[in-house]
Amino acid sequence: xxxxxxxxxxxxxxxxxxxxxxxxxxxxxxxxxxxxxxxxxxxxxxxxxxxxxxxxxxxxxxxxxxxxxxxxxxxxxxxxxxxxxxxxxxxxxxxxxxxxxxxxxxxxxxxxxxxxxxxxxxxxxxxxxxxxxxxxxxxxxxxxxxxxxxxxxxxxxxxxxxxxxxxxxxxxxxxxxxxxxxxxxxxxxxxxxxxxxxxxxxxxxxxxxxxxxxxxxxxxxxxxxxxxxxxxxxxxxxxxxxxxxxxxxxxxxxxxxxxxxxxxxxxxxxxxxxxxxxxxxxxxxxxxxxxxxxxxxxxxxxxxxxxxxxxxxxxxxxxxxxxxxxxxxxxxxxxxxxxxxxxxxxxxxxxxxxxxxxxxxxxxxxxxxxxxxxxxxxxxxxxxxxxxxxxxxxxxxxxxx
Amino acid sequence: xxxxxxxxxxxxxxxxxxxxxxxxxxxxxxxxxxxxxxxxxxxxxxxxxxxxxxxxxxxxxxxxxxxxxxxxxxxxxxxxxxxxxxxxxxxxxxxxxxxxxxxxxxxxxxxxxxxxxxxxxxxxxxxxxxxxxxxxxxxxxxxxxxxxxxxxxxxxxxxxxxxxxxxxxxxxxxxxxxxxxxxxxxxxxxxxxxxxxxxxxxxxxxxxxxxxxxxxxxxxxxxxxxxxxxxxxxxxxxxxxxxxxxxxxxxxxxxxxxxxxxxxxx
Numbered sequence: 001x002x003x004x005x006x007x008x009x010x011x012x013x014x015x016x017x018x019x020x021x022x023x024x025x026x027x028x029x030x031x032x033x034x035x036x037x038x039x040x041x042x043x044x045x046x047x048x049x050x051x052x053x054x055x056x057x058x059x060x061x062x063x064x065x066x067x068x069x070x071x072x073x074x075x076x077x078x079x080x081x082x083x084x085x086x087x088x089x090x091x092x093x094x095x096x097x098x099x100x101x102x103x104x105x106x107x108x109x110x111x112x113x114x115x116x117x118x119x120x121x122x123x124x125x126x127x128x129x130x131x132x133x134x135x136x137x138x139x140x141x142x143x144x145x146x147x148x149x150x151x152x153x154x155x156x157x158x159x160x161x162x163x164x165x166x167x168x169x170x171x172x173x174x175x176x177x178x179x180x181x182x183x184x185x186x187x188x189x190x191x192x193x194x195x196x197x198x199x200x201x202x203x204x205x206x207x208x209x210x211x212x213x214x215x216x217x218x219x220x221x222x223x224x225x226x227x228x229x230x231x232x233x234x235x236x237x238x239x240x241x242x243x244x245x246x247x248x249x250x251x252x253x254x255x256x257x258x259x260x261x262x263x264x265x266x267x268x269x270x271x272x273x274x275x276x277x278x279x280x281x282x283x284x285x286x287x288x289x290x291x292x293x294x295x296x297x298x299x300x301x302x303x304x305x306x307x308x309x310x311x312x313x314x315x316x317x318x319x320x321x322x323x324x325x326x327x328x329x330x331x332x333x334x335x336x337x338x339x340x341x342x343x344x345x346x347x348x349x350x351x352x353x354x355x356x357x358x359x360x361x362x363x364x365x366x367x368x369x370x371x372x373x374x375x376x377x378x379x380x381x382x383x384x385x386x387x388x389x390x391x392x393x394x395x396x397x398x399x400x401x
Numbered sequence: 402x403x404x405x406x407x408x409x410x411x412x413x414x415x416x417x418x419x420x421x422x423x424x425x426x427x428x429x430x431x432x433x434x435x436x437x438x439x440x441x442x443x444x445x446x447x448x449x450x451x452x453x454x455x456x457x458x459x460x461x462x463x464x465x466x467x468x469x470x471x472x473x474x475x476x477x478x479x480x481x482x483x484x485x486x487x488x489x490x491x492x493x494x495x496x497x498x499x500x501x502x503x504x505x506x507x508x509x510x511x512x513x514x515x516x517x518x519x520x521x522x523x524x525x526x527x528x529x530x531x532x533x534x535x536x537x538x539x540x541x542x543x544x545x546x547x548x549x550x551x552x553x554x555x556x557x558x559x560x561x562x563x564x565x566x567x568x569x570x571x572x573x574x575x576x577x578x579x580x581x582x583x584x585x586x587x588x589x590x591x592x593x594x595x596x597x598x599x600x601x602x603x604x605x606x607x608x609x610x611x612x613x614x615x616x617x618x619x620x621x622x623x624x625x626x627x628x629x630x631x632x633x634x635x636x637x638x639x640x641x642x643x644x645x646x647x648x649x650x651x652x653x654x655x656x657x658x659x660x661x662x663x664x665x666x667x
Binding site: 018087099195 | 488490491492493494497499509511512513515516538547550551552553554555571572573574575576577579580581582583584585586587588589591592594595651667
């Protein structure tokens with residue numbers, strides 16, 4: 001308690017105008033920024049994998065399994081920032097057992113469990129089942145045991161069984177796309193349905209969240225592919241990179257259009273809150289919204305990818321452009337989450353003043369924990385890559401066994 | 402002897418059977434009122450647990466605030482903090498008072514230093530003050546409470562007598578309700594780490610007492626009472642004044658009513 005008071009006391013002097021006295025404490029901080037960012041990556045990576053399966057995009061085949069594992073690694077971390085942010089994490093199970101069905105947030109447990117259990121794990125299992133069985137046959141010791149367990153001790157690699165696997169993957173993907181939409185659209189709804197907050201309250205919010213999720217997911221898979229491939233001493237597949245960059249470009253165009261639509265709509269309607277929101281955007285959010293999210297995170301990478309597509313240039317330069325663009329997109333999307341979550345709490349609901357948010361370095365809500373939570377999925381991914389290598393050459397053919 | 406009488410009992414004659422029947426019925430007649438009385442007693446015990454015969458469903462509470470009467474002394478803020486163990490630091494309030502000063506250049510100055518617990522300083526702005534008034538704020542005990550809607554575990558709920566309460570035992574501290582409240586009336590208690598808000602001093606009203614802020618107000622700017630019963634001072638307040646609520650467009654249906662505030666108040 002003392003710590004909180006010491007943190008809040010100096011903030012009072014930085015308030016501009018009038019805020020309700022209870023608004024000095026900013027309630028959803030960095031951890032709640034990390035949460036939608038991470039779930040966005042999950043949804044985006046999964047949707048990319050689904051595109052490969054449903055539309056049979058052969059160029060993207062090398063990233064299919066990688067996308068699935070990426071989605072899983074980030075999904076496992078997704079609830080952690082929420083848990084760390086709760087006042088009483090020990091009571092969190094109540095959200096599963098005694099949910100208030102009228103609450104958007106109470107659906108979290110069900111949407112999460114559905115996505116993890118019914119979609120992601122199932123798809124990965126059917127996708128890897130044959131390989132798990134064949135790997136286990138060639139291996140010994142702990143690895144063999146792990147692979148046997150992961151295959152749930154199935155051993156049928158008959159043609160009929162494999163055909164069923166294929167069908168099952170297709171079916172799960174078909175359910176998976178709306179589920180991924182649900183997962184992240186739902187996160188957008190949590191914010192979009194708060195009528196008390198004009199910065200959040202928008203029917204576009206779930207859709208904007210969804211498309212920014214797709215953007216960040218594709219960019220993430222692109223980055224992971226571009227880092228993992230040279231690390232394994234392999235050549236990058238240029239056709240695959242070009243295709244990823246194209247998809248990234250299209251998704252960004254849609255995302256950008258939606259955001260512009262939201263902006264124009266707000267300015268045109270010019271409701272009661274417009275003055276305070278204008279003060280917010282041109283003041284406290286100028287750097288993170290105009291500079292980072294819009295210029296660095298959207299327009300610059302859009303322009304760069306367009307250039308790489310239109311102009312003749314050596315493939316190494318193209319790779320460089322893709323890499324930097326994808327990196328900028330990540331920074332931009334993180335900034336987007338920041339601007340929504342923190343931005344929405346920087347103005348008073350009295351519409352008469354602005355407040356401040358200062359992150360701490362240590363502590364649960366601090367910078368260190370959030371950085372750890374952002375690194376953790378990569379650690380998990382490393383382990384997943386080791387246990388379930390997604391590479392083409394790791395697949396074993398039936399004749400070889 | 403016992404052995405001799407037992408067989409004679411089993412061979413019951415018709416008269417004896419009807420006698421036994423009547424006997425059973427008479428006993429039932431004795432017992433049934435007992436059961437009825439017991440159920441009645443149980444209800445009484447239930448009432449007694451809440452208050453002296455207090456039945457929530459028989460009431461509907463609300464508050465009226467007369468802006469023209471509020472002098473901004475902050476006694477209500479002080480009384481509330483003391484009555485409800487609200488942390489004394491100026492970041493946590495169940496009720497507070499705002500001062501509005503409308504200047505000749507059209508600007509509006511709004512402040513509430515420390516929630517006005519120590520009233521306001523008489524600092525004169527450079528511009529001429531056209532109008533000035535005080536607005537006490539508290540939880541609006543909305544009939545359509547957004548905080549009740551969003552609570553993921555149902556820890557925040559509406560009582561039958563129209564008060565919105567928080568069950569600290571079930572609150573997980575996610576703060577969604579704080580985000581959903583359009584009036585800034587909620588905070589997270591820094592010690593319990595659960596959501597907190599005005600309860601109309603529920604522990605007092607079930608005993609027939611007025612909330613602490615109402616009791617402390619020296620000018621009767623706060624009027625507490627039943628929304629529907631004719632004899633209530635609140636009904637009189639609602640009948641005699643031009644009434645407004647805060648942010649009516651949000652359709653939260655507040656049960657805290659104001660009279661005499663300007664359009665600057667949000």
